[in-house]
Amino acid sequence: MxxxxxxxxxxxxxxxxxxxxxxxxxxxxxxxxxxxxxxGRVVVGRDPRESGQFLLDALTAGLRETGTxxxxxxxxxxxxxxxxxxxxxxxxxxxITASHNPPADNGIKLWQPTTQAFDTARxxxxxxxxxxxxxxxxAWDELGTRRRQGHTxxxxxxxxxxxxxASPPEVVVDLGNGAGQVxxxxxxxxxxxxxxxxxxxxxxxxxRPSEPTAENCASLTGxxxxxxxxxxxxxxxxDRLRAVTEDGEFVxxxxxxxxxxxxxxxxxxxVAAPVNTSLAVDDYLAAEDVDVVxxxxxxxxxxxxxxxxxVAFGGEPSGAWIWPAEALxxxxxxxxxxLVELAAERPLADRVADVETYPxxxxxxxxTEKAVVMEWVHEAVEDRYDDVTTLDGVRVDLGDAWFLxxxxxxxPLVRITAEARDPxxxxxxxxxxxEIVSQAHE
Numbered sequence: 001m002x003x004x005x006x007x008x009x010x011x012x013x014x015x016x017x018x019x020x021x022x023x024x025x026x027x028x029x030x031x032x033x034x035x036x037x038x039x040g041r042v043v044v045g046r047d048p049r050e051s052g053q054f055l056l057d058a059l060t061a062g063l064r065e066t067g068t069x070x071x072x073x074x075x076x077x078x079x080x081x082x083x084x085x086x087x088x089x090x091x092x093x094x095x096i097t098a099s100h101n102p103p104a105d106n107g108i109k110l111w112q113p114t115t116q117a118f119d120t121a122r123x124x125x126x127x128x129x130x131x132x133x134x135x136x137x138x139a140w141d142e143l144g145t146r147r148r149q150g151h152t153x154x155x156x157x158x159x160x161x162x163x164x165x166a167s168p169p170e171v172v173v174d175l176g177n178g179a180g181q182v183x184x185x186x187x188x189x190x191x192x193x194x195x196x197x198x199x200x201x202x203x204x205x206x207x208r209p210s211e212p213t214a215e216n217c218a219s220l221t222g223x224x225x226x227x228x229x230x231x232x233x234x235x236x237x238x239d240r241l242r243a244v245t246e247d248g249e250f251v252x253x254x255x256x257x258x259x260x261x262x263x264x265x266x267x268x269x270x271v272a273a274p275v276n277t278s279l280a281v282d283d284y285l286a287a288e289d290v291d292v293v294x295x296x297x298x299x300x301x302x303x304x305x306x307x308x309x310x311v312a313f314g315g316e317p318s319g320a321w322i323w324p325a326e327a328l329x330x331x332x333x334x335x336x337x338x339l340v341e342l343a344a345e346r347p348l349a350d351r352v353a354d355v356e357t358y359p360x361x362x363x364x365x366x367x368t369e370k371a372v373v374m375e376w377v378h379e380a381v382e383d384r385y386d387d388v389t390t391l392d393g394v395r396v397d398l399g400d401a402w403f404l405x406x407x408x409x410x411x412p413l414v415r416i417t418a419e420a421r422d423p424x425x426x427x428x429x430x431x432x433x434x435e436i437v438s439q440a441h442e
Contacts, residue, residue, distance in 0.1 A: 010123040011409035013298050014109030016098050019051040023106045025058040031108055032062020034129035037136050039091040045073035045081035046096035047179045047237040049203030051106045055096045059108070060146055067138030070146040075201060077179045077238035082111045082329035083158065084151035100211035100235035101411065103204050116307060116328035117300045152182050159186045159334050162326050163341040168192040169246070171340060172229045174220040176210055177202040180238030183333040192340055195229065210236040212319060214250040217242065224248045230343050234332045239299070240319035241335040245349035253317030254278035255355045258285065260321055263342060264313035265290040272305035272314035274298070275392050276404050276417045280358050296392035298409055299330045359426035360419040365437050367414050370407040374414065376440040377405050401425050403433040
């Protein structure tokens with residue numbers, strides 16, 4: 001992949017894209033070779049996608065070729081692999097996953113022993129090595145080994161140690177045919193009566209699309225409403241979690257962020273959240289003297305900020321939740337247990353009712369040239385508005401409202417977000433932002 005480096009290669013959450021185009025066995029081999037240059041032991045795993053088998057084989061071949069030993073967890077949740085790097089005394093970890101993307105996609109995400117994803121500098125190092133063809137093969141009698149081991153039990157034990165639940169509620173968990181069985185096992189061990197949906201791992205995601213949105217989780221919301229159970233939904237690799245109240249309301253991502261953050265942070269502490277997070281989160285946390293610091297979109301950026309002193313929690317409205325005292329990876333199964341802990345103390349529906357929400361509109365536009373579109377958008381916005389920030393995409397503060405236009409880091413999309421406290425104003429600002437993208441896309 002000549003000419004692609006750092007963030008351009010890795011996006012907001014690892015390398016990701018269509019299999020056979022962006023993500024190939026050749027790329028996986030190259031990543032393994034590049035990573036193996038300075039890693040003696042690497043922990044690997046994958047989500048249930050069929051393409052993950054040959055991609056993991058290729059990656060492992062590249063690692064072993066450099067003399068690196070491989071601990072292979074097989075099909076496992078991304079947070080299980082991330083935690084296993086430290087647990088298995090690894091120098092790095094790799095998950096073959098496209099997370100919530102469609103079945104035709106796959107990806108490669110790298111992890112540090114701290115349980116944090118590779119940051120920008122480490123991504124840049126790997127990308128530079130791949131571009132330069134840098135490779136340090138081992139002698140024929142010093143090749144790395146590949147051993148199958150598990151880490152699910154250790155992950156479950158860590159989750160159980162992180163929560164205290166006296167009387168856990170009944171739960172229904174929609175695994176989306178992904179790798180999140182660890183959630184079911186952990187919640188069962190906590191004492192919850194757990195019912196499941198789409199529990200059979202299948203990388204074609206026949207039960208529902210992998211991304212746990214309100215639209216995709218209609219069966220979960222219906223079942224929660226009928227049974228009075230707390231609803232939990234994961235994506236394909238179980239790094240994300242979305243929730244449904246006991247009366248069948250799919251909880252907005254900003255609302256869930258506010259609820260998790262308020263429980264995690266003490267007065268004077270800080271919460272990390274991306275630039276597309278609702279002002280409702282700031283307002284809700286301000287009552288407890290908790291500040292919100294904005295980051296670039298993507299769990300990698302949120303985790304980087306969450307690793308700093310004084311930051312008690314990091315989250316994204318899309319469903320990535322990070323408790324830095326526990327781990328620096330988005331951990332859907334841990335979030336499931338934290339949610340059960342909260343619901344045991346007070347119903348989730350009551351907590352949701354406490355969070356005042358504002359009208360916020362989000363949409364995505366398919367484009368073929370994200371960089372070209374965003375360059376046009378940046379120039380147009382700079383000419384028309386006064387308060388513009390470019391931390392991630394282009395964000396315009398209008399005083400009583402704001403909008404954000406940014407390129408997706410994982411898909412050929414430009415995303416538009418707009419918010420205001422007044423519904424009519426939110427709609428007009430959103431249409432204003434969409435018109436800018438339409439002009440750029442013409």
